[in-house]
Amino acid sequence: MRAAVAAACTLVIGFAVEDMRRRAVSTKASGRLEAGEEAQRVRRLERMKAALRRAQERLSALSEALPFGMWELDGAGSQIVHASDSYCQLFGMNLEEIAAHGWRERVPPDDAERFLSAWNARGDDDIFEGEYRVHAVDGKTYWILSRGMRLTAADGTTSWAGFSLDITQRKRSEQRISLLSDLGRVLSLSLEPQPILERVAELLVPRVADWCAIDLAGRDQGIERAVLVHRDRERMRAARCLTNSAQLAALLGTASARVIASGEPILVRSFPREVHQSAMLSPEQLATAQAFRADSVIVVPLIARDQTLGSLTVAVDDPWQRYESDDVDFMGIVGRRVALAFDNALLYERERRVADMFQRASLPASLPAIPGIAIHAHYVPGANEAQVGGDWYDAFQLADGRIGISIGDVAGKGLHAASIMSTVRLFIRATALEGLAPSLVLARANALLLNDKPTMVTALFGTLDPEELTFTCAVAGHPLPVVVDAAGEATTGVPVAPPLGITIDTSFPEQTFMLPLGSLMALYTDGLVESAEDARYGEADLVKAVRGARSAHDANPAEGIAKLLLGDAPPSDDVAVLTVQAAAKPLLELDLTLPAQPVSSRLFRQALRRFYLAAGVTTDAIPMLQVAMGEAITNSIQHAYGVQGGVVRVQGRVESGRLIVEIADTGRWRGPHDDGGGYGLQIVRSIVNDVTINTDERGTIIRMVHPIGRFIT
Amino acid sequence: MTNQAEFTTTTSDGVIVVAIKGEVDIANVDELRLCLEQATRERGPGIVVDLTAASYFDSRTIALLADFATRMRVHRQRVAVVAPNDGFAARILQIAGLPLIVPAYPSLAEALGAVRQVAGA
Numbered sequence: 144m145r146a147a148v149a150a151a152c153t154l155v156i157g158f159a160v161e162d163m164r165r166r167a168v169s170t171k172a173s174g175r176l177e178a179g180e181e182a183q184r185v186r187r188l189e190r191m192k193a194a195l196r197r198a199q200e201r202l203s204a205l206s207e208a209l210p211f212g213m214w215e216l217d218g219a220g221s222q223i224v225h226a227s228d229s230y231c232q233l234f235g236m237n238l239e240e241i242a243a244h245g246w247r248e249r250v251p252p253d254d255a256e257r258f259l260s261a262w263n264a265r266g267d268d269d270i271f272e273g274e275y276r277v278h279a280v281d282g283k284t285y286w287i288l289s290r291g292m293r294l295t296a297a298d299g300t301t302s303w304a305g306f307s308l309d310i311t312q313r314k315r316s317e318q319r320i321s322l323l324s325d326l327g328r329v330l331s332l333s334l335e336p337q338p339i340l341e342r343v344a345e346l347l348v349p350r351v352a353d354w355c356a357i358d359l360a361g362r363d364q365g366i367e368r369a370v371l372v373h374r375d376r377e378r379m380r381a382a383r384c385l386t387n388s389a390q391l392a393a394l395l396g397t398a399s400a401r402v403i404a405s406g407e408p409i410l411v412r413s414f415p416r417e418v419h420q421s422a423m424l425s426p427e428q429l430a431t432a433q434a435f436r437a438d439s440v441i442v443v444p445l446i447a448r449d450q451t452l453g454s455l456t457v458a459v460d461d462p463w464q465r466y467e468s469d470d471v472d473f474m475g476i477v478g479r480r481v482a483l484a485f486d487n488a489l490l491y492e493r494e495r496r497v498a499d500m501f502q503r504a505s506l507p508a509s510l511p512a513i514p515g516i517a518i519h520a521h522y523v524p525g526a527n528e529a530q531v532g533g534d535w536y537d538a539f540q541l542a543d544g545r546i547g548i549s550i551g552d553v554a555g556k557g558l559h560a561a562s563i564m565s566t567v568r569l570f571i572r573a574t575a576l577e578g579l580a581p582s583l584v585l586a587r588a589n590a591l592l593l594n595d596k597p598t599m600v601t602a603l604f605g606t607l608d609p610e611e612l613t614f615t616c617a618v619a620g621h622p623l624p625v626v627v628d629a630a631g632e633a634t635t636g637v638p639v640a641p642p643l644g645i646t647i648d649t650s651f652p653e654q655t656f657m658l659p660l661g662s663l664m665a666l667y668t669d670g671l672v673e674s675a676e677d678a679r680y681g682e683a684d685l686v687k688a689v690r691g692a693r694s695a696h697d698a699n700p701a702e703g704i705a706k707l708l709l710g711d712a713p714p715s716d717d718v719a720v721l722t723v724q725a726a727a728k729p730l731l732e733l734d735l736t737l738p739a740q741p742v743s744s745r746l747f748r749q750a751l752r753r754f755y756l757a758a759g760v761t762t763d764a765i766p767m768l769q770v771a772m773g774e775a776i777t778n779s780i781q782h783a784y785g786v787q788g789g790v791v792r793v794q795g796r797v798e799s800g801r802l803i804v805e806i807a808d809t810g811r812w813r814g815p816h817d818d819g820g821g822y823g824l825q826i827v828r829s830i831v832n833d834v835t836i837n838t839d840e841r842g843t844i845i846r847m848v849h850p851i852g853r854f855i856t
Numbered sequence: 857m858t859n860q861a862e863f864t865t866t867t868s869d870g871v872i873v874v875a876i877k878g879e880v881d882i883a884n885v886d887e888l889r890l891c892l893e894q895a896t897r898e899r900g901p902g903i904v905v906d907l908t909a910a911s912y913f914d915s916r917t918i919a920l921l922a923d924f925a926t927r928m929r930v931h932r933q934r935v936a937v938v939a940p941n942d943g944f945a946a947r948i949l950q951i952a953g954l955p956l957i958v959p960a961y962p963s964l965a966e967a968l969g970a971v972r973q974v975a976g977a
């Protein structure tokens with residue numbers, strides 16, 4: 144730059160000297176001066192001439208030494224009167240040819256328009272500056288910065304003089320820096336592997352390529368084309384159909400395969416055009432070849448952590464845009480950055496997938512099924528770009544016939560949160576199975592967390608009593624249940640105790656919720672409502688959603704609530720919802736099928752108890768009736784036990800004041816006395832009037848009928 | 857793991873008392889069997905099975921008690937059950953006819969007294 148300024152100064156001095164010379168000559172012609180003075184003047188003039196020559200020589204040398212040297216235009220700025228040789232060499236023409244047609248031929252039309260319109264709009268400015276490209280005679284494209292000054296001679300005539308600089312390198316650097324900065328932004332936009340590649344290709348086309356392909360090294364040395372983007376949308380569509388074709392792979396994949404195998408980039412400076420028209424190609428191949436015509440191609444490897452993940456191909460189909468070796472170096476930098484971001488995304492995705500699998504595996508495989516109560520759950524993982532969180536739900540049968548239900552949320556995300564979640568969920572379950580009250584269960588879980596690794600966990604644990612239709616829960620910093628009854632009235636509460644894992648110096652008081660017939664209770668983690676800007680609106684929306692799900696009679700109300708509140712878009716945080724639905728009518732008809740296993744015996748009795756109560760059997764008659772039913776059920780379980788998929792089905796109904804219970808199994812009836820030492824049938828017949836046993840090849844049905852209100856107590 | 861019943865074994869003046877609390881059915885009757893067999897290792901005058909707090913049991917438990925009492929007799933040990941009058945246990949034992957094999961008493965004190973008396977005689 145300093146050289147350019149110096150050149151400009153020299154130029155100005157040069158013109159000044161010229162001006163002096165002109166004046167000297169005109170003075171001489173007047174002939175009014177004396178001889179002595181004349182001789183002195185001539186000597187002075189000679190000295191000036193010599194100085195001028197030196198200046199001109201210096202100017203000329205400088206002009207030639209400059210990348211594209213000097214130029215001079217006439218005053219109107221329409222005629223080139225001088226251009227240095229280097230400028231002419233760029234065009235491969237002489238001054239006259241450049242002036243006549245060459246400039247227009249060698250400067251791309253867009254650039255010519257822009258430059259000339261700026262020139263024509265220069266007005267009275269004394270300085271003009273503009274840039275344009277020249278498709279030079281050497282086959283390369285140069286960026287030229289042209290800067291000129293208006294010169295006004297003493298006589299008032301003006302002209303323009305200036306210099307042209309080769310700023311090709313500067314332009315490239317600018318473009319590359321801007322591209323790298325945009326690349327950094329694009330790479331930070333996504334944590335998903337495929338979108339990263341797509342965004343990179345969209346960035347490179349058309350800024351440095353007419354089309355761009357990214358291939359990934361697959362298993363067994365196969366190569367998969369991950370992305371293909373063409374500047375021309377029509378060709379892009381054509382390519383979509385062909386992306387997976389073997390022909391395309393054959394045409395475009397060979398270079399990628401070589402690069403992936405060697406880890407070394409490839410530059411094809413210029414493709415012979417014939418390649419695209421070869422008679423050796425099938426029509427399909429030809430179409431592809433034409434759509435993905437290229438004059439120049441660079442393929443760089445995508446290497447991250449010493450592993451070649453794939454290759455990045457950029458191509459131009461304009462001979463003036465041909466790539467040079469420094470473009471390969473630049474694309475190498477792009478390739479390394481893309482590869483690292485892509486590899487990070489792969490690692491991230493792997494971790495997320497593991498965490499997701501872990502979380503799903505950590506949730507209960509099935510929920511308890513008891514007549515008259517329907518328990519559903521729904522888990523929604525967080526948005527793809529986020530890690531899996533630590534939300535859980537759980538529901539399980541307790542020894543006394545009640546159902547234990549827990550839900551909670553471990554602070555943080557990822558595997559750490561998921562593993563804590565799993566521990567806490569199982570710890571709550573184990574403690575609850577010991578028969579501890581909800582407040583104690585949470586107190587123990589709190590102690591466990593504080594003793595092991597202090598992590599903040601919000602949790603709710605409660606017991607559902609199917610007979611009383613109540614839910615008694617203790618809460619640690621967790622949202623309380625929302626119960627909506629058959630009339631649409633909503634009940635909820637506020638947590639009074641802090642989350643688990645904060646302080647040992649706290650207790651977890653219990654609260655009881657009524658679950659009247661036809662009501663729906665929803666338990667949830669806060670991801671369900673936190674999208675709302677204001678928590679109060681979140682709660683109002685939640686009540687609305689629970690109300691909606693209650694009256695909609697969805698197959699899974701938990702899922703219904705999640706859909707109503709979250710829509711179809713994945714939530715930012717993961718969400719767990721569990722619902723408890725109380726049947727609209729008392730349990731006057733019982734139909735329960737359970738596996739033929741000893742533990743089912745008590746579950747049947749628990750369901751039967753609720754059925755007796757609904758049917759109007761007095762509580763003092765229930766224990767004896769339970770023994771009669773229990774005998775029959777135990778026999779059925781024994782018969783069907785060990786049978787593949789063996790089940791026992793208990794049905795109960797009330798008909799004209801009589802209680803009818805049928806117990807069916809898939810095994811063979813061996814008489815109700817096997818292990819009862821002969822007491823079984825005797826007991827059943829003493830309690831129930833009418834007992835019939837039907838056995839066929841499918842199994843056995845024992846039917847018991849007795850008038851309600853006439854049971855022995 | 858059923859924990860639907862608790863079996864507690866204590867000793868009162870050499871007499872072993874096994875108290876049943878909760879429900880005994882096919883799922884946990886074997887637990888009770890083990891518990892009773894454990895109790896026979898103490899060579900006391902006899903064993904009292906307290907059914908006061910048993911909310912459910914069926915013919916399997918009754919058969920187990922009958923069989924257990926028969927075998928104990930061989931070892932010259934007495935077995936008695938506690939079943940309060942008009943309670944569930946008393947009624948079901950009555951229906952099954954167990955008192956013919958195993959004497960039932962309405963209170964623990966009476967059962968203990970009966971076992972000691974017989975053993976002392």
